[in-house]
Amino acid sequence: MKYLKSTRRLISRDTNGRFISAVENSVLEKNVDFKNALPYRSVPGPKPLPYLGNTWRFIPFVGDFEIEHIDKVSERLYKRYGKIVKMEGLLGRPDMVFLFDPDDIEKVFRQEDILPYRPSMPSLNYYKHVYRKEFFGEHGGVIAVHGEKWQSFRSKVNQIMMQPRIAKMYVKAIESTAQEFVDRIEYLKNEDYELSEDLLNELHKWSLECNYSKSSSRCSFGLFGQKFSPRYPKINKRCEYIFLLTYRSSNSKFHFGKYSEPPTFVKYIEALDTIRVICMKYINKSLEDLKSSGSGNEISVLQRVLRLENDPKIAIILALDMFLVGIDTTSNAAASVLYQLAIHPDKQQILKDEVLRILPDTSTPITNQRLEQMQYLRACIKETMRMYPVVIGNGRQTTKDCVIFQHYVISNQEQYFPESKEFLPERWLKSCHLYKEYHPFASLPFGFGRRMCLGRRFAELELQILLAKVIRSYSIEYHHEKLDYFIHPMYTPNGPLKLKFIKR
Numbered sequence: 001m002k003y004l005k006s007t008r009r010l011i012s013r014d015t016n017g018r019f020i021s022a023v024e025n026s027v028l029e030k031n032v033d034f035k036n037a038l039p040y041r042s043v044p045g046p047k048p049l050p051y052l053g054n055t056w057r058f059i060p061f062v063g064d065f066e067i068e069h070i071d072k073v074s075e076r077l078y079k080r081y082g083k084i085v086k087m088e089g090l091l092g093r094p095d096m097v098f099l100f101d102p103d104d105i106e107k108v109f110r111q112e113d114i115l116p117y118r119p120s121m122p123s124l125n126y127y128k129h130v131y132r133k134e135f136f137g138e139h140g141g142v143i144a145v146h147g148e149k150w151q152s153f154r155s156k157v158n159q160i161m162m163q164p165r166i167a168k169m170y171v172k173a174i175e176s177t178a179q180e181f182v183d184r185i186e187y188l189k190n191e192d193y194e195l196s197e198d199l200l201n202e203l204h205k206w207s208l209e210c211n212y213s214k215s216s217s218r219c220s221f222g223l224f225g226q227k228f229s230p231r232y233p234k235i236n237k238r239c240e241y242i243f244l245l246t247y248r249s250s251n252s253k254f255h256f257g258k259y260s261e262p263p264t265f266v267k268y269i270e271a272l273d274t275i276r277v278i279c280m281k282y283i284n285k286s287l288e289d290l291k292s293s294g295s296g297n298e299i300s301v302l303q304r305v306l307r308l309e310n311d312p313k314i315a316i317i318l319a320l321d322m323f324l325v326g327i328d329t330t331s332n333a334a335a336s337v338l339y340q341l342a343i344h345p346d347k348q349q350i351l352k353d354e355v356l357r358i359l360p361d362t363s364t365p366i367t368n369q370r371l372e373q374m375q376y377l378r379a380c381i382k383e384t385m386r387m388y389p390v391v392i393g394n395g396r397q398t399t400k401d402c403v404i405f406q407h408y409v410i411s412n413q414e415q416y417f418p419e420s421k422e423f424l425p426e427r428w429l430k431s432c433h434l435y436k437e438y439h440p441f442a443s444l445p446f447g448f449g450r451r452m453c454l455g456r457r458f459a460e461l462e463l464q465i466l467l468a469k470v471i472r473s474y475s476i477e478y479h480h481e482k483l484d485y486f487i488h489p490m491y492t493p494n495g496p497l498k499l500k501f502i503k504r
C-alpha cells in the first residue's frame with residue numbers, strides 16, 4: 001500500500017480527501033505515483049466513534065489505551081495496522097499519523113522545513129505566550145515555541161550548547177558532581193548495601209546539580225550534603241510536577257487556558273513561576289560573577305551565553321528550559337542504565353574491566369582522553385537507549401496533522417536489530433562480530449535535525465562520567481522481581497530501584 005507524501009506535509013489531502021502534492025520538486029515525488037495514491041481516509045487506524053472520537057480509548061476503565069503504557073499501545077497499533085497508522089478524533093487535538101518505518105522517518109526528517117514544529121505542550125505554550133507574555137516578550141526559549149521565534153532563540157544558544165568542544169570543557173565540574181553522588185551513596189547505604197532513600201530521587205538531585213553547574217561557575221546547589229537540603233524539594237518537586245502536567249495536557253486529557261481546572265492550573269502556574277524566579281536569581285548572580293571575573297575560560301555555560309548575547313533574559317529563559325526538560329530525562333536515563341547493568345552482571349563485568357583499566361585508581365581523574373577510551377561504557381548507554389529510550393516517540397506537526405515517529409517500537413524490532421530483546425552493548429562496537437551498520441533512523445533517542453535535543457552533548461557526558469564513577473567504586477546488584485518499564489512521563493523502570501552497591 002502506498003500513501004502519498006509531500007515535503008511540507010507527510011500526507012497532504014485536498015478538500016475531497018484525495019492526496020495532493022504540497023511542494024513541487026519534492027524528493028519523494030520522484031518515487032511516488034501520485035495518480036494511484038490512496039486517499040488519506042484509507043490510512044488504517046482505530047475507528048473513531050461518533051462524538052467521542054478515539055478519546056474514549058484513553059478513559060480509565062472504559063478504554064484500553066493506558067497513558068502510562070503508550071509503549072504497549074504503540075506496539076499493538078503497529079501489529080494490527082502496519083507501518084503507517086492514523087489516530088483521528090482526539091478531542092481538541094489534530095489527527096496523528098504514526099510512522100513505524102525508519103525509511104519513512106528518514107524521509108520526513110531529511111526534508112524538514114527550516115522551521116520544524118514539534119507538537120504538544122499546549123499548557124507550557126499558554127504559560128509562555130499568554131499568561132506570562134510580558135516576561136517572555138520576544139524570547140520564548142525553545143520548548144513549546146515555534147517558527148521564527150524558536151529559530152531566533154535556538155540560533156543564539158546553539159553554538160554554545162551543541163558544540164562537543166564546549167561541553168568537554170566541563171568534564172571536571174561534571175566529575176565533581178558525580179563524585180558527590182558516589183559519596184552520597186556511601187552515606188545512604190545500609191547494612192544490606194541498599195540505599196535508605198529512593199535511588200531515582202537521588203539521581204534527580206544529581207541531574208539537578210549538573211544543570212546547576214551549567215548555570216553557575218562558582219558554587220553548587222549543595223544538594224548532596226549529608227543533611228537534608230531544603231532547596232531540593234522546592235525545585236525538583238516543581239520540575240517533576242510541571243513535567244507530569246505538561247505531558248498529561250499534551251495527551252488530550254485536559255488543556256489549560258479557559259477550560260482548565262482551576263486548582264491544577266493554579267498549582268501548575270505556581271510551579272513554573274517558582275522555577276522562573278529561581279532561574280532569575282541565579283542568573284543575576286552569575287552576571288555579577290561574570291563582571292567581576294572578567295573573560296576567563298572558567299565560566300559557566302550560561303555565562304557564555306550572557307557574554308555572547310549580553311542579554312540576561314536569554315540566559316534566564318534558557319536556564320528555565322534546561323530545568324524543565326534536562327532533569328528527569330537525564331536522571332531516568334541514568335537509572336535505566338544502572339538497572340540494566342545490575343540485571344546483566346556479565347555485561348557489567350566487561351564494563352568494570354574497561355573502567356578499571358582506564359581508571360586504575362578511584363582517584364584517577366576522568367579526562368576527555370580517558371572518556372574517549374571507554375567505548376564499552378558508551379555502548380552500554382546506547383544499548384539502553386535503544387531498548388528503553390526515555391522519550392519513546394517524537395513528533396513533528398505538519399500543516400494540520402501530526403506525524404509521530406515511533407522509534408521505541410522500531411528499535412525493538414528484529415528486522416532492524418537482530419536479537420532485539422537482548423541487552424547487547426557489543427552490537428555497537430566495530431571490533432565485535434555482532435556489529436553491523438544499523439539504519440541511522442531506527443534508534444533516535446535524542447531526536448534529529450534542527451530541533452534535536454539541545455542538551456545532548458551535556459547529557460551524554462554527564463551519563464558517561466556518572467556511570468564510570470559508580471562502576472569504578474561499586475559492583476551493582478539487583479535481587480528483586482524484574483521491573484517492567486512505564487511512562488512516568490519518562491520511559492523508566494516501574495518500581496523502587498532497590499539496587500545493592502557493593503564497594504570494590
Ligand code: HEM
Nearest residue numbers: 142322326329330333391446447448451452453454455459
Ligand atoms: C538522556 C537525556 C536526554 C534525552 C534522551 C533527551 C531527549 C530529547 C528529545 C527526544 C528531544 C526532541 C528532539 C526532536 O524533536 O528532534 C529533546 C529536545 C530538547 N532537549 Fe533533550 N534529552 C535529554 C537531556 C537533555 C538535557 C540535559 C537538556 C538541557 C540541559 C535538554 C534540553 C532539550 C531542549 C531544550 C530540547 C528542545 C530543543 C528544541 O526544540 O529546539 N535535554 N530532548
